[in-house]
Amino acid sequence: MSTSLILLITMGVLMACGVYLMLDRSLTRVLIGFLLLGNGVNLLIMLTAGPPGNPPITDGVNLSTSGMSDPLPHALILTAIVITFGISAFMLALIYRSWRLVRAETIDDEGEDLAEAQEQSRRLAEEAQTSESQDDTEFGDEADHPVPGAVDLDDDGTPEERGDNT
Numbered sequence: 709m710s711t712s713l714i715l716l717i718t719m720g721v722l723m724a725c726g727v728y729l730m731l732d733r734s735l736t737r738v739l740i741g742f743l744l745l746g747n748g749v750n751l752l753i754m755l756t757a758g759p760p761g762n763p764p765i766t767d768g769v770n771l772s773t774s775g776m777s778d779p780l781p782h783a784l785i786l787t788a789i790v791i792t793f794g795i796s797a798f799m800l801a802l803i804y805r806s807w808r809l810v811r812a813e814t815i816d817d818e819g820e821d822l823a824e825a826q827e828q829s830r831r832l833a834e835e836a837q838t839s840e841s842q843d844d845t846e847f848g849d850e851a852d853h854p855v856p857g858a859v860d861l862d863d864d865g866t867p868e869e870r871g872d873n874t
Contacts, residue, residue, distance in 0.1 A: 711755050719755065722748035735803045739796060746792035750785050757781030 722744050729741025761777035 715751060715755055719748050719751040722751065735799070735806060739799045739803065742799065743792065743796060746788065750788055753781050753785050753788065 726741045726743075726745030726748055729737045729744065732738060732741070757778060758781075759777075762775045764773075764776045764779045
């Protein structure tokens with residue numbers, strides 16, 4: 709079995725360009741990268757299908773499978789095309805919605821978002837300094853041994869306000 713070197717190179721270039729474009733902040737480039745990656749995967753499936761052969765159709769008399777190509781890779785490629793189409797339609801809807809809301813197609817980090825992320829990472833770093841005997845702080849003041857300063861995720865008040873005697 710010999711595969712075409714040109715198809716192998718084309719598949720590699722499509723996948724490399726697709727991954728490169730998917731790492732960009734522009735949603736349109738992410739969509740184009742996804743489409744290129746999908747086409748590269750289709751070529752990969754086609755190349756692993758084996759040598760070309762006769763179609764898997766019999767005349768009802770000669771039921772021999774010699775010389776027939778395997779129909780499974782063709783079905784996988786059709787499935788990959790449908791999945792790529794569905795995700796592309798979803799991404800086009802996201803791009804359109806993003807454009808309608810902010811009149812911009814790129815996703816930028818805002819100063820407030822960065823400050824909040826830094827504050828949250830600082831709080832998590834402080835929480836990590838606690839001892840092993842303490843429970844998870846996911847429940848805030850409802851944990852057996854709550855961490856001082858842990859964020860209370862529910863709005864039921866403090867244990868004293870609720871009347872808990874635990």
